[in-house]
Amino acid sequence: MLYSICFFSILSIFFGFLINYVLYYYSIDSDPIIDKIDELLPQTQCAQCDYPGCYAYASAIGNNNERIDKCIPGGNEVVFKISSLLNNDELEYNCMNSSNDVFSKIAIIDEENCVGCSKCRLICPVDAIVGSYNFMHTILPHMCTGCNLCISICPTNCIKEKKISYDYVN
């Protein structure tokens, strides 16, 4: 009787240490499902899905049962990919706009009319805009995602979008 109690108490203490060790050293910071959804999203950070970025939308899908078909630049392909990832059979799919091709667009600042308010520099999600307060701003074309966030915030309407071919960005 006493032997068995001693044996199991020592065993439980050992396992307790082991579990704590594993939890401390091999802990997972992020949810793996959310990371997988985040990889499927197009990463333009355009905030057209009513969330600040692509990771926030992915975590909303994972945690709060958000609707899948809110990503506008991804279009139909992303919806089908996420639904196959989540095994979502009951997909009520009202055909929204087909994939809006943001990858082949970049924003361009009309540099004569820029007054240097630096609102676009603050809102740009990928730091593609260079400039400082009361000075002219420019966009680096190799980093621009074409998300159109800067177009709607500019007070003087001097940012326009331009179509480009795929080879140009490569």
Add this chain to the structure above:
Amino acid sequence: MITLINNFKQHLFMCVNFVWVLIRLCYIHVKKIILFRKSRDLYGGIECISMKTSKSSSRLEYIPIPKKIFILVDDIIVLQKKIIVDVGQSVLLGQVLSLGYKHIAPIHSPVSGIVTKISQKKYNFFLNKRFSIINIRSDGKDTKIDSILMSNYKKFSPDEIIQLIYNSGVVGLGGAGFLSSKKLQYSIGNAHTLVVNAAESEPYITSDDCLIRNFAQEVIQGCQIIVWILKIKCVLIAIEDDKNIAYIKIKKEIKAFPNYKIYKIKRIYPSGSSKQLIKILFNKEVPLGKHSTSLGIVVFNVSTIFSIKRAVINGEPLIERIVTLSDRRLSYQKNILVRVGTPINYILKKCNINYKDNSVVIGGPITGLIIDDLSFPILKTSNNILCLELNFMDNRLESPCIRCTACSRTCPMRLLPEQLYFYSKSFDHNKSREYHINECIECGICEQVCPSNIPLLRYFRKEKLKLNEIIFKENMSKKFKKLFVSRQSRLNSSGLINENIIYSSNNLDRVLDKKVVCNTDIEYITIEKSQFMRKKELEESIARAKLKRNIE
């Protein structure tokens, strides 16, 4: 005693039998290897009827220089602002019109004259892409620009010669148009053999044959330049077995050099492609997704070598090439030396061909493009103009696939075109990538063999474009994610994160009562927002004025 002898006999019999079996096995093995090498030099392929007349390839003909010349420029070069000339500027022969960018070579002016117009146009049959065209009106004098001469090329370093080859705009003239300077640069130190590709497997084309007959000496000089640059040990020249005169002419030139060799090849259709040529000559296969330089072999077309010689020794940029003109019934077949940029209807007019009742094809009959707009100019890579009857496509309606597997038996790259067709029709991009659609060399045999007339090449080209787009998008999204994460970590570390700016549930959107912003109604929103901002600024300024008044 008798038993002993019997035993000995049995042993001897056994030994002889054993040796006999061994010899036979060896014999069968050796025979198998030899037979295998002889019979199986190329998988698949078809034997076309040769539509070449020996008269046509013996003589080179010239036509007068046209008054108007159109030069196609890719859209990327226009976006990068690499075009040097302006409208109204006078241009000399050999002057640079536009600089090169990445995988596109610089373009030179083929005539002397005045630049009249730079316009944009879209050709439906050619890649479905927007091109810009430089129009030049020639003055008929052909005054040359001064150029660098490297006739004693052994004084210079190999890098300088490669730079000269790039500057004179030499590309692969076999059809793909790969930059030959880049090919040379990659294979420095790797290559030990040079293969000269003079096998034209397409039935109508005789331009390479004509080039060898007329300029055999210059081709060998071009080979020597490449041998000197890459320090190559042996050179193989591959010629088809029906070109006897060209074979004799090259053999005369070779006699002085011990490391040059000629091979005659059987006339099977895709033997002109570089991977198939290596398979025939060396019995080696190029591994998946790699170039032929990984085996230590460099393949160059004959006309490319000729233009390299012209660039280095004579100092001429690539502005003219030999084009075969032929009819379907072979009532005429000519080889003409044409400037790049000559419109096709001008050539047809000069050769007295009635092009109104015919449909015109550029390139070979198997892989060529049918042309609607006859003002399309001749490019650096086009080597053939074919006139066919107007209604030859009438009985080629597409009917459903019956799974006869004729295409997969003849495919030289051992792909399964019949499976790829179904995947590309149902937009199954992952599957088509698994079945190696990128290894397709677009030879067009599957289309010729198919009993139900399915245009398989068109499907594959579309699918390849779509796959490139998907890979491009994946790369871009990885790049964007890196940028976004770096910005986020920067903001977090400095404590500057301002949620009001990023969240779309801010003050402005609440006023407009619209949370999701579509790209289509961006303009509408910008106008409304700017009006709202002005109102707000007015109110603020009025409030400031009131404050000031109260203080005073």
